[in-house]
Amino acid sequence: MATATASILESIFLKRSQQKRKTSPLNYKKRLFVLTETKITYYEYDFERGRRGSKKGSVDLEKVICVECVEPEENPPPERQIPTREEFADTEQISIIERFPYPFQIMYDDGPLYVFAPTEDLRKRWIHQLKHVIRFNSDLAQKFHPRFHQDGQYVCCAQTAKNAMGCQVLRNANGILKSGSSQRRSRKPLPSAPYDSSVKSVKPLPPVPSNVDSPLGPQKVVAMYDFTPINSQDLELHKGEEYLLLDECSGQPWLRARDKNGQEGYIPGNYVTEAQDPLEIYEWYSKNMTRSQAEQLLRAEDKEGGFIVRDSSKAGKYTVSVYAKSSGEGIIRHYVVCESPSNQYYLAEKHLYTSIPELITYHQHNAAGLISRLKYPVCSVRSTPSTAGLGYGSWEIDPKDLTFLKELGNGQFGVVKYGKWRGQHEVAIKMVKEGSMSEDEFIEEAKCMMKLSHENLVQLYGVCTKQRPIFIITEYLSNGCLLTYLKESRSRMGRGDLLSMCSNVCAAMNYLEAKQFLHRDLAARNCLVAEDGTVKVSDFGLSRYVLDDEYTSSLGSKFPVRWSPPEVLLYSKFSSKSDVWSFGVLMWEIFTFGKMPYERFNNSEIVDQVIKGVRLYRPQLATEKVYSVMVSCWEEKADDRPSFRNLQATILEIMEEL
DSSP states (O other): OOOTTOOSEEEEEEEEOOOSSTTSOOOEEEEEEEEOSSEEEEEEEETTTTEEEEEEEEEEGGGEEEEEEOOOOSSOOGGGSOOOHHHHHOTTOGGGGGOOOEEEEEEETTEEEEEEESSHHHHHHHHHHHHHHHTTOTTOOSEEOSSOEETTEETTTOOOSTTOOOSEEOBOTTSSBOOSSOOOOOSSOOOOOOOOTTSOOOOOOOOOOTTOOOTTOSOEEEESSOBOOSSTTBOOBOTTOEEEEEEOOTTSSEEEEEOTTSOEEEEEGGGEEETTSOGGGSTTEETTOOHHHHHHHHHHHTOTTEEEEEEOSSTTOEEEEEEEEETTEEEEEEEEOEEOTTSOEESSSOOOBSSHHHHHHHHTTOOTTSSSOOOEEOOOOOOOOOOSSSSTTOOBOOGGGEEEEEEEEEETTEEEEEEEETTTEEEEEEEEOTTSBOHHHHHHHHHHHTTOOOTTBOOEEEEEOSSSSOEEEEEOOTTOBHHHHHHHHGGGOOHHHHHHHHHHHHHHHHHHHHTTOOOSOOSGGGEEEOTTSOEEEOSTTGGGGBOOGGGBOTTSOBOOGGGOOHHHHHHOOOOHHHHHHHHHHHHHHHHTTSOOTTTTSOHHHHHHHHHHTOOOOOOTTOOHHHHHHHHHHTOSSGGGSOOHHHHHHHHHHHHHHO
């Protein structure tokens, strides 16, 4: 389970004093740094006994506004110098191990924390993980200081305040330059550099160009899937090849990139991964697979040495699941990939490698403590993800490009049909009957909704608004509505399958929560099932535009009563925590194979019962732990309910225990 205390990374670094008094001398100490989901903490370390000492300090990650490299010092002492080739070649130079020549900075409200790593790879890994953990902080900076703050000022721009605004545009999580005005909502205002007549006049800095590369150069990404251009602005992708990201794309999940031949264009952001750690391109890696799913797949293949590498339930860790036959019976072992103090990877025995692919290659030829060597990579069918729109910048779709093939059913807005766009892309077409929705308001919102892209969200491709009825074009999922799927498939599904469905929905809602987007109508009827059984959340945010009596209370507000918490029933107060309540009801629907919540009560009776504290009963297939997750979603006070992030971690932990 990814809890607040679970360690994501642990490494020995050199830490520079933060100089709380300007007159104090600089000093550097080796510390054990530990990263969790909420803090970065540093400790003394007993090198003789190999264990953690007393805590020396910590930084709350919610206060971090920037994590970046720092340019090396001009004349560093030997312990902070990069070893020469001759020194690397000389194996007797043990002192190289004691060198920490790769600095990076963690900037928060009190100023920069400077940390020095022993290798470039380790620095990259920590920066990557830190940026991932803080990516949803509300006050991330858009500029940073590329050089140190020393002798009372920043070397790069001569600003004196340690928390002064940065002087160089930095790159966002996608490695592309941020643009537009800063949206920092700091807990403390960042003061500008005070005027000091004793400081020599400094020539003003030139304006920052809009397309300057960072000190590290353009970011490289690797294609995880092939991509055929949909329109003239798109760039073709070939799986496994590297591409350079060029700039930001107005907040859309499309990235402008250049291929090895110099061709430029837009690529879908969910088709590529960072080049420095592209596990996604290997057939043996399954990112979101659970323990029970891995075991099911390995047993189905029934091959000696079958293996899967997957994300562990512990944040930032990986697990290798291996199948072997003993006395005619198949057995499965799960090995967590461990890291040594020198940040190398190993499994059962300490055969150390600098990367996971190298480690897997070694064990493909040597069992070395495993129940079998890794002979046969077992992989789930990895379907190509949907793109956010049918090509970059396309949200208004020409109805002449649509072919209607069959009717799928009736939704709350009208008839839904299966069809194809330009004869090749499968789509679902919602034909909005007039009078069923507030069309003008929805059309404006649709532009924002198209920017939402997640593997467990039904992708909105675009709209047809220049005729009536208007069409809403979305991703097509062959297994249809989750509610119907549950009722028809109950004999084929076990507890693990049901938990996997809950996990799918929770992952999508975690994404929406992070994007500060409310669903308002989360229920089994508003989820769809893909061909491989993956569940995706649909119709997020659409309930605001419904003009339907079933969604209207006696107070005139619109919401589905059976899925709504007390604050919505009484005051029409929506938040991510009201979505959490609905998720608990959705879990109940899944574990009852589609029963109607509060089936013995009508809507007005439900309001009375819920306000009195009555809750749904425990379904037969739900264990006490599973039911406790549901109950946690139904706390009377919204603030007492968990976040989707914590719910997801809890569900994954339960799945690992199955």
